[in-house]
Amino acid sequence: MVRILCWTVAVLACLWLAFCSAVGPIYRADGSIAEFSIWNALLGAVMFCVYLTIVHVLASIGGRRHSHTARNHTARNHTIPSVVHTIHTVSGQVCGFLRRIARPAITIITRHERTIIRHTNSTRRIFTVLVVGWAWCYITLLSAFGADVFSQIREFTSFWQQSHGNPQPYLDGTQIVSTIMDVYPTAHYLWPADPTFLTNQHNILLTLLYGGMGYASQTLIGAPDAGLIILSGMQFLFAAFCCAATANRFLNRPFAAGVSGGTAPAVNDSSASSTGVPTVGTTTAPATTRVIVFALLLLNPIVIFSTISLTKSPLFAFAFVWWFGALYELYATSAYGGTTVCDGTIAYDGTDSPATAAPPTKPRRITVIALALSTLVMLASAKYGLYIVALQLVLALLADRKRWRTYVIALLIPLIAFQGMITTLTATNTIIGGDPIESKGVQLQQIGRIAQRDPDSIPASAREKIAPIIDLDGAAKAYFPNDADRMKSSGSSESKTIAYQWRTVTADDMKDFNSAWLDIVKASPVVAIDALLAKCYGYFDVFDVPYVSAIYYVNNGKVQNDTAVISRWNHDWRNAVAGFANGWSHIPVLGWPIHGNFWTILTLVVGAAEVVRRRWRALAYHLPMLLLMGVMITAPANNFDRHMLPLVFCFAFLALWFRRDSGDAPEVVDRSQASR
Structure with missing residues (x-):
């Protein structure tokens, strides 16, 4: 019965994805669901088979337990429709073909495995790789933004002028100061009688940071450009740090020895041999996995452009990556989350009933601090961060209740402190709360x-x-x-x-x-x-091109026309970069990887496979991703890339998490093998 219910959930997820693809042509033509035809039904049926097959293939990887035999695996295959089984067989052949094509590249990577691992065996070295790989974007483009940052600067400017004895126009019963709230109007009934100009429209802490930096730049040099460039540089470094810290946790697993009851050695220079390769006994990812992860981070325009884009969503997304890595470590060091460790103490296949489960280890202090700080940044950058953190708190307490103090310190206390601050500022009329119309x-x-x-x-x-x-x-x-x-x-x-x-x-x-x-x-x-x-x-809908892509923030009127320095800095190069990315985005199939919805769909498919595999504790750490999809549905715009950024940035790590829980990932790298 449980298995039937799990497959029902997976089927419903596939039906939703297939339905969105089926109605896509209708709504792209501004039609109605009443126009749904046999051709839409056929498209939906094909996409349903594709998605269900992918779920089945993922659910079959490694078997639900290592003890599953080939006979049981074959028996499972007969439980699905024959058409899906046929597509599964074809997909296996396609995968084999792709592996043969990729074999030369894999051979080259294997030959340089020692070098690849040496340069990615610590947070510091990964950070360096990311900074060098992304540097061209910051150096040649300086900053990326839209209208929101100018609204924040205007808010802060009016606040500063008012608080320093220069009264600003305020409500007179019929009008509102247009430079503050006319672009993103907030109902007059929400404004207090005493003049106040700070709002929570774009999150108060970001308004103070972005607005304050822009105002300081405007005061010193007569334009906000310097402040915007500094802000983009700060975000650039923060993005590199967040991705590096999480990549280190997934690729090098510095906490791995702690799973078996020892002290986790950091996978860095101190735990490596003289050649720079992690020693035997350290759980680490092979070079091929590292190359794939870094390719997704260094080559995808969505990621690259987001490093310097001054909107709330990229900041939230990079903090989410940091948060996701800390949660992975807590999961991997719990009694039910450990993957196979080198000394064989825990041989866990990803189910919720390991045969030999050690008690959960005490979390590293740095991990608790990372989880708390990333939580605060998420709360400060996006209003829906409140719901993401609250959901994760409940799920974590259910999945890992023995370490409840960790989640109280790192999730509950930041949540209460931040929300208490916002409530106090609003109640005292220090800031204007958000307009209910926004939801x-x-x-x-x-x-x-x-x-x-x-x-x-x-x-x-x-x-x-x-x-x-x-x-x-x-x-x-x-x-x-x-x-x-x-x-x-x-x-x-x-x-x-x-x-x-x-x-x-x-x-x-x-x-x-x-x-x-x-x-x-x-x-x-x-x-x-x-x-x-x-x-x-x-x-x-994988066939739908973004309504507003991440490329927009790199090249728009605000960037190219409303700035004094940035607009003149490599003006034509900015056009060329945006033009190349836009051209790539509109290529059928080949453009999918730089669409946020491509990674959103893959995330939902992986989640469906985890349901089929009954990985309830892993799902306890992944369900916030599903809540993010709910945020997308209720967001103001359709297929807006910035709302999907957390899933884009985290998918490589989610896939590695899923693969490790399947128990078939080659994780241990022997020094002698890496040297060959």
């Missing part, structure tokens, strides 16, 4: 689409309740299938259409929002479904 993207899109395409269906009672909140005529003009920001009246004052009436709406008006929305949706359910799918299908 209603799906509902706004449904109201806007119905107002535009089926206005006669809206009941009079619903019109009356929604009128103080949403101008339905404005909503009909503002609605755009891929982006809910226009429904929130975001945009420059010269061009935007007013849909959300932030100037006049009241708290009492907002109480009727949900009931009015429900009445409107019930009156036109098909159009409402269209609005939901059109806003989120792209995150799970």
Whole structure:
């Protein structure tokens, strides 16, 4: 029964992915689900078979236990549909073909294994490799950003001027200072009577950092460029550190000896031989695995451009990578998480019932500190970090309850401290809290689409309740299938259409929002479904090109026209880099790896395979990734690369985690073998 339920979950995940691919052509043509045809059904059926086959192949790797025999494996194959088994056989042949093609490269890597391992056997050396590999981006482009950072600078400037005796324009009952909140409007009823100009719209700590640095630069040199360049440099180094620390944990496993009850030697110069290769007894990844991991980090434009992009999502994503590595170490050193160790103390195949499980080891202090600091950065950079951390706290306490103090120190205390700070600042009118409309993207899109395409269906009672909140005529003009920001009246004052009436709406008006929305949706359910799918299908449709890619922040009007120094620094080179990346992105199939949804889909497939394999404790550390997919669905825009960055950055490590739990990964590198 449990196995049937697990496969049901996996099938549902595959059905969702296949459905998004099936409806993709409809919504790219701005159509309706009512136009769903046999061709869409055929596309969905093919993609379902592909995804289910991938799940089956992953679930079959290594067997659920090492004791599984070939006969049992064959018997399992007969339990799936014959068409899927056929595709599985074909995929095996394709994999064999790809291995034959890759054999020369693998041979070259093997010959240089000693050198590769020597240069990637510690956090410091990995950090150096990443900095050198990414340096061209920072040196030649200096910085990347969008409109948000300028809004943060304006907020901080007004705050600073007000607090230093230079009163700024404030609410007068009808208007709001346009330089602060007109681009991303916050309802007037949320503004306190006493002038305050700092908001939590883009996260208060980031606003203080980005805005303060930009203001200082503007004061000193007359332009924000120097501050932006310094901020990008800081993020560049932070990104390299986060990826290096996590890569070291996954590739070198400096805590490995601690799993078997000893003191974990750091896999660095002190634990290496004179040749620089880790000695026998240290669990480490082979050179081929290292090359693949570094290729994904050093060659993917999404990763490279994000290192200097001054938006909240890249900062959150790099902190998430650091967080993910710390959680992996805690999992690997728990009673149920250890993979095969060199001395054979634990021979664990990834299930939840190891035959010989040692008690969990005391976490390294550096790991607890890393988890706490990465938690704080995540909370400071993205509002949904609160839900990610809270979910992980609950799951970790269930999966590793013997070490509950670690999670209280590293997750609960930072969560309480940060949220307490935000609550205090808002309650004392020091900052303005976020507008509730920000969390209603799906509902706004449904109201806007119905107002535009089926206005006669809206009941009079619903019109009356929604009128103080949403101008339905404005909503009909503002609605755009891929982006809910226009429904929130975001945009420059010269061009935007007013849909959300932030100037006049009241708290009492907002109480009727949900009931009015429900009445409107019930009156036109098909159009409402269209609005939901059109806003989120792209995150799970591998054929869909990003609505806004990570490339946008490298080359846009704000970067190329609104700066004094950055716009003149390699202006044509910036165009060429962005043009190359955009061209690559639009190549069918070959462009998939630089789309965020490609890695999102693979992450969901791996998660489905873990469900089939019943790796509940591993899933306890991976479910926040599923919650991130929920964030994507409710995000303002469809297929927006920046919301998928954590999954892009972490997938290589997730795949290595999955492979190690399968028990068939060659992890131990013998010094003599590496020297050959």
